[in-house]
Amino acid sequence: xxxxxxxxxxxxxxxxxxxxxxxxxxxxxxxxxxxxxxxxxxxxxxxxxxxxxxxxxxxxxxxxxxxxxxxxxxxxxxxxxxxxxxxxxxxxxxxxxxxxxxxxxxxxxxxxxxxxxxxxxxxxxxxxxxxxxxxxxxxxxxxxxxxxxxxxxxxxxxxxxxxxxxxxxxxxxxxxxxxxxxxxxxxxxxxxxxxxxxxxxxxxxxxxxxxxxxxxxxxxxxxxxxxxxxxxxxxxxxxxxxxxxxxxxxxxxxxxxxxxxxxxxxxxxxxxx
Numbered sequence: 001x002x003x004x005x006x007x008x009x010x011x012x013x014x015x016x017x018x019x020x021x022x023x024x025x026x027x028x029x030x031x032x033x034x035x036x037x038x039x040x041x042x043x044x045x046x047x048x049x050x051x052x053x054x055x056x057x058x059x060x061x062x063x064x065x066x067x068x069x070x071x072x073x074x075x076x077x078x079x080x081x082x083x084x085x086x087x088x089x090x091x092x093x094x095x096x097x098x099x100x101x102x103x104x105x106x107x108x109x110x111x112x113x114x115x116x117x118x119x120x121x122x123x124x125x126x127x128x129x130x131x132x133x134x135x136x137x138x139x140x141x142x143x144x145x146x147x148x149x150x151x152x153x154x155x156x157x158x159x160x161x162x163x164x165x166x167x168x169x170x171x172x173x174x175x176x177x178x179x180x181x182x183x184x185x186x187x188x189x190x191x192x193x194x195x196x197x198x199x200x201x202x203x204x205x206x207x208x209x210x211x212x213x214x215x216x217x218x219x220x221x222x223x224x225x226x227x228x229x230x231x232x233x234x235x236x237x238x239x240x241x242x243x244x245x246x247x248x249x250x251x252x253x254x255x256x257x258x259x260x261x262x263x264x265x266x267x268x269x270x271x272x273x
Contacts, residue, residue, distance in 0.1 A: 003065075008062045019034075033065065035053075037051065037106035050063070080266070086140070087143070089137070089138050093128055095240065098110065125138070131240035156249060160206050161204070164201070164203075166227055167223070171203065176221070185214045186208040189222075215242060216232050227241040228241050246262070
């Protein structure tokens with residue numbers, strides 16, 4: 001069941017009562033949806049998520065509910081906090097976990113998980129496909145968010161990925177300069193190992209730009225799509241075999257060099273399909 005409700009209260013009511021009356025859904029379902037980030041309200045002139053079901057809402061307040069029982073029933077493997085530098089933290093995002101939520105909810109997102117576990121403000125500064133896994137940074141104040149976002153926008157950091165692709169790909173620092181959606185996109189690919197039994201190749205990829213699905217599109221363009229890539233290749237019994245394995249940069253806040261690597265327990269060779 002998917003429904004969108006957009007109402008403006010005529011009289012003061014609790015949010016859960018107003019939304020239950022407007023949708024016919026039980027209060028238990030409404031509370032669950034609100035807790036998972038599927039409800040928004042106008043607060044101080046901004047549309048923000050409303051999670052407290054019993055909050056008394058004034059007349060004239062706009063409430064929106066984006067209810068999708070399939071989305072709300074989803075579960076994702078939890079992220080792992082690797083390092084907390086105070087103004088920002090480093091996380092391992094597993095396959096299937098969103099970077100941030102949507103209007104339909106944020107309970108399966110890294111940003112919300114970080115907010116709950118660290119109990120402090122969280123800002124997204126870069127993205128990683130939900131189907132991929134690996135390192136992500138989360139900022140915890142506006143200064144850190146702006147500074148880290150500038151690093152990514154200005155290509156001032158090294159981003160290294162591991163991917164397992166279908167077929168035997170031989171590449172030695174191969175440069176792929178193929179635009180993505182009419183924007184410059186540059187990737188560098190090096191073969192690490194080839195597995196003849198599965199006929200797959202483990203490659204290392206560094207990128208100069210960060211276009212949507214850049215690595216997936218570039219490797220598929222070589223006729224070697226990433227194993228498990230249901231969009232640009234063929235779905236497999238394993239998730240998308242793409243991992244963000246390393247980030248290297250000069251911290252814009254402390255001026256210290258940071259080389260962030262997945263621990264050995266997480267950075268194992270991607271499994272064969």
